[in-house]
Amino acid sequence: MNPDDLLLGFSLAIQPVNLLFAFLGVLLGTIIGALPGIGPSAGVAVLLPVTFGMSPVTAMIMLAGIYYGAMYGGTITSVLINTPGESSSVMTTLDGYQMALKGRAGAALGMAALGSFIAGTLSVVLLMLAAPPLAEWAVTFGPPEYFALMVLGLTTLASLTSGSMLKGLVMALAGLLLGTIGIDVMIGEPRYTFDQVELYDRLDFLPVAVGLFAIGEILFNIYQPVYTDPIKAKLSGLLPTRQDWKDSWGAIARGTVIGFFVGTLPGAGATIASFLAYATERRVSKRADKFGTGVIEGVAAPESANNAASTGALVPLMALGIPGSGTTAVMLGALTLYGLQPGPLLMSTHPEVFWGLVASMYVGNVMLLILNLPLAPAFASVLRIPYSVLIPIILGIALFGVYSVENSVFNVGVAILFGGIGFVMRMYAYPAAPLVLALVLGPMLEKALRQSMQMSLGSVDIFFTRPVSAAILIFALVSLFYPLLLALWARRRDRALAGAS
């Protein structure tokens, strides 16, 4: 890296017009992220025409701002109303919503903003220093490696939620089954679609998640109120404490690293990143049994990871012209519209675009922190409203969000159906997170498995002869059996001690 490049970048980023559009981008991003439904990729696409008259640098600054801004905003509904707006915020609901029930929504949101800021800024450093070599590394990930990564994800799935592991497993399997609905990617044959054209493209994540989480929770609250009183805490009590910070900094650091590297992989993305970060935190934590009851590191880890992943996804986009996520695919299209040719040469032929963007992301993350920290208690105060008043508002926002993604009434029906299912699941303490995550991971796992099998013409050797996939699979096995081995070892030691005495 040449320091002059960064200087060029900052000279562009601090121009008033670029500052203004960076601010507009992150502000719109926060709003888009906060609304369930309109995700960053739709947000970027809808606002694309607005950028037509701008210079490419300004336009990219604004679009990227929407993208990473949405990762900040996505936390809000997950924590406050148990509704993940995107699949990358499912993990946040687990502890975030529990914190809200305990009156600590402000702390959760504040820590999410802090974690996102740290993760966002550190990932920009990585993007700036090492984009080209990282992109080369990312494309070496082929189907066998993605398969191994998905297996690693799935092995931790059942143990993710507190409570019965058996129930978690059942839900994960149900999710995998639901994930087989739709047109088979390899041979183009419809499965379990019953001639409904809306089902050809799989069951969407959002209506299922909104149904199971938001609507199921509302129905359960009507049946058996969880929120007895509106929260009465003072505003000052709504910020993270020194202890919260102590509990979270490790999670933020690990979440950043996991999120960034997983984010650079074109076939993985923010969902897997947030998921692995949460699972990792649970593994290394001294209070693993408290996860799912409202521990702050359970919010900090996935929120840092999804933010780092959104920056990571810019690595293959800027260095090779290969989009690593739905949103970066839209940004790739945008670059073409501005008359730029995204590809390996972009960084040398148009250094101002890359460096202007990098510099603006440092600025944008600061803006987001300033925007989101004071907003945390403000949003948290929403819960001061009596629950009976909140219910119709939450329902309205949730169903509108579901409709708006694909302008689809069918999906509204799906959300209501899964709302009923979610209510029954909630009554009998079946966790929803393993189901929706398996719904997202299942098709990715299936695709990677079948691509690998096609590559090797049916031989499973391909998973073990490729070093990276072999290493990840072995790690998955160890992490699956490690708790078991530990328990065995402890029992043997106890017996030995008992024998000695």
Add this chain to the structure above:
Amino acid sequence: MRSVAFRSASIAVAIVMAPAAAMAAGWKPDKPVEFLVQSAAGGGSDIFARTMAKVLADEKIVTVPINVVNKPGGSGAVAYSYLNQKKGDPYIIATATGSYITTPIQKHSPVSYKNFTNLAVLCVEDYVGVVRADSPYKSLKDLIEAAKKKPNSVRVGGSSVGSSDSIIEHQLEKATGAQLNYIVFQSGGEVNAALLGGSVDFASPNPSEATQLVKAGRLRPLAMFSSERLDQWKDVPTAKEQGINVTLDQFRGVVAAGGITKEQQAFWEDAMRKLYQSPGFKKYLDDNGLRPLLHVGADAEKYLTDQIAFYTGVMTELGIVKTKK
């Protein structure tokens, strides 16, 4: 004889006069128009629609607001089912590309081109066969020879079965007798990543998707699947020139709901002609490496039926279309 000639001449006059008459009669949209896109925001069709909407407005071809609406899903089935519900409504137009014909051929859609007013075909996209720069294959022939020597040893990446990539792959097999190993990825971006990372050996993206990777010396073009060499790729021989008779391109066009009046149809067809002539549209074609091609009205419908005949044949051979239902 004379009277027949006279009659056809008068029909010709009538046809020539028709657009002018329609303009004089003047049906014009007087409220916002919906521009339906059958794929997600940010894809090729979406950019096509958003650019068109902008050019139609900038050039004052359409003076009411045009709202681009995405209804992705089911490879077009969701969007076109929706368009079918708007029978007789002239305030909606929609993008159409390969899936407009291939999805109904696969019987994955309850509606087909017959349900709609096919306004215009506006351009086509070509395909270029590429390998990694360090690949041992220097020509399409090399690649085919290798695949003949060891069946399934050459891995071909493409997106979905029934896509253009899969049709090129199948045509290559059929033309040469070689057996290739076709692997499905989700998108063009993923195919490019798999190609660079070595998971696949060959792919056939649109020229615009490959240009920069070729310029940077990362990919090597082996063959163009167009019938003639392209201006921007003068050095790349066509597959035909290399003795392998495989050509394919894919159209982009615009359709409207079925059952609209002649005047309404004439307005939209005229708008498509004006759009085609505009500098804004020309720039879009250049930026995206597309080749201009204009078929309007009955012409467009003829073009579509020819394409359908071709695709039905190839897709039946591919086993995607079951002969028995």
